[in-house]
Amino acid sequence: MNIFKSFTILVFFITALTSAQNKEITLEEIWDGTFRTERMDALHSMKNGQQYSVLNYEKGGTQIDIYNYKTLNKVNTLVKSSNLRDIESFSNYTFSDNETKILLATNVESIFRRSTLGKFYVYDTEMNLTTLVSEEKIQEPTFSPDGNKIAYGLNNNLFVKDLNSGETEQITFDGEKNKIINGITDWVYEEEFSFVRAFEWNATGNKIAFIRFDETNVPEFSMDVYGQQLYQTQTVFKYPKAGETNSDVSLHIYDLAKNKTQEVKLDKAYSDFYIPRIKWSNDANVLSAQYMNRHQNELDLWMINAETSSANLVLAETDNAYVDVTFNLTFLKDNSFIWTSEKDGWNHIYHYDKNGKLINQVTSGDWEVTDYYGYNPKTKRIFYQSTEDGSINRSIYSIDLNGKKKQRLTKNTGTNSASFSADFTYFINSFSSAINPPEYTLNNSKTGNLVKSIKDNDKLAQKLSHYKTSQKEFSTINVNGNDLNMWTIKPADFDENKTYPLFMYQYSGPGSQQVANRWNSANDYWYQHLAQQGYIVVCVDGRGTGFKGADFKKVTQNELGKYEVEDQIEAAKQLGKLSYIDENNIGIWGWSYGGFMSSNALFKGNDTFSMAIAVAPVTSWRFYDSIYTERYMTTPQENASGYDENSPINHVDKLKGDFLLIHGTGDDNVHVQNTMRMVEALIQADKQFEWMIYPDKNHGIYGGNTRLHLYKKMTNFIHDNLGDNRNLEKESKEEEVKIKG
Incomplete structure (x- = not known):
């Protein structure tokens, strides 16, 4: 009797174990979060280079926690939604440059792929005060460099709020739905040039450059919205199909001291063109702007003096097919700049002086630079991601600005993605492969050596071991x-x-x-x-x-x-x-x-x-x-x-x-x-x-x-x-x- 009972239990255990290792993945499990991976949300490297902040979700709300890079220990909670009046939770945050103020995003609703509307609050970490930016839902609020003002878009116009006085100034007045947009991109720019905020503060915060979109003549597209009501409604928006009229774009600079807007005029005559990027240089009076012809096989980089209105064409790229637009333009202290280009047949990093003269090609080879992370002025090294370990893989490298002493910083083969500390002492590496779920590690930026493990998905890997997978x-x-x-x-x-x-x-x-x-x-x-x-x-x-x-x-x-x-x-x-x-x-x-x-x-x-x-x-x-x-x-x-x-x-x-x-x-x-x-x-x-x-x-x-x-x-x-x-x-x-x- 006892022998039979033991045998039954053993058979049951083996059967259960075999069954557990051969579970089949169901459609319901795929979509109910069963296989969701752990990740790090809204990571921001603090200015001191020794700490980083993360958005954490806690019962009853959200909070911004500060961690020490070296120990990975939490050292502080900057702000908790549960301690704030009128804010149940926030979904994102942005620091002012001096990190004394934090912009908190609440009640965010999607417009299109990248664009959103939301209620935003400024939290002053020194005064422990919270200020609502606007009673209405706004777009793309952005701190001035000194953190005392916020510019934002509302109803197709631009506004600036003075956080010290509490006063708000409207700086454009002709915005109108499906006609004129100031400082926020139209549908097709948002979708295809991958940005929404079309305005930028200069280095001293006394000027704002912005793109104006006149979409009056762009054909409209309408979509029925069936909803739950007796009659359907319609969404009507400007959508330029192939060969049809695009928005007429123009570049403007607003001077806060003079309360005056000036349109940028260039020596070169453009017709039917795009302005896919604008970015201020380190010189508060020099704005860079990229202009592109409609065929997108010519890209011009202009340096525009906001005081004299003079403009200098510093770089002109052409291609038999098209020129890719990127976010990689980086100005160094002397206003020379980093640029990426496919002009030698592969995407690589180039260094130009401020007048557009090529200093050197930093990277080269039959492989692609797939992400540019930044430049450390102290060590004069550039950090980037590439396909040097095979086109299906991504690894992190560093290299001197002169193109010498290249070093691979990541050790594992698969997909590596890095987030560097502000002073480039450390980087948090996200690694995964077809057989390794995502893991986050702290690494030394000089050697790439592991400092500590931060987060892994071992529980998910263990869970998957019970499934019949290939x-x-x-x-x-x-x-x-x-x-x-x-x-x-x-x-x-x-x-x-x-x-x-x-x-x-x-x-x-x-x-x-x-x-x-x-x-x-x-x-x-x-x-x-x-x-x-x-x-x-x-x-x-x-x-x-x-x-x-x-x-x-x-x-x-x-x-x-x-x-x-x-x-x-x-x-x-x-x-x-x-x-x-x-x-x-x-x-x-x-x-x-x-x-x-x-x-x-x-x-x-x-x-x-x-x-x-x-x-x-x-x-x-x-x-x-x-x-x-x-x-x-x-x-x-x-x-x-x-x-x-x-x-x-x-x-x-x-x-x-x-x-x-x-x-x-x-x-x-x-x-x-x-x-x-x-x-x-x-x-x-x-x-x-x-x-x-x-x-x-x-x-x-x-x-x-x-x-x-x-x-x-x-x-x-x-x-x-x-x-x-x-x-x-x-x-x-x-x-x-x-x-x-």
């Missing part, structure tokens, strides 16, 4: 004469003697990268889920993607959707020849640009792909915005064939396989118009397909149960059209034929 395998595949980066996820019980359906994912947009040695995204867990269901999942970065040199990236110029699609089709054909892949069951999917690609791949590659899913796809570049589209395609008026020959709308007649089309009606980026026009084309071509519309959802298609519903929809479509269900039907029919025979 390793992401990295490799290259030679397609159309190029070695393309690829990752593969196979079922955990993969058997090369069996055949599996193949499901391909890609994005493929210019300069993008999906094959990267980093930790799982939510989609990676979905791919693991699909692998558990018996699929092989593959991702290939084709021509046009980034971090393999300018020639590789820019080969798709004027032909978006041609070479990238050819690469996906050819890669699928090669993979289909593998003995363990069912060449009759190959699917592909993508979102946004990836949806454009998956649609084209299914239509043009109808003898290769049997199904595709397109989420929020561009279906014709004629429908997309001017800055992004024309950067790669010029205008439809100049390049009609490039637009139309690669538009999936014009290839619907080739559809043979199963097609699922998904879009949100509130997508301000890739408008649902793209899907509607595709649907109409499919109907008129008498092609059957499936589609799903998510009411009022934007380009991200999320909120509540939306993401879970979306991925259930896609997963079921894959099962029905690519997976075991289809194979079972085939086997059943074959068996039926045998029986009848």
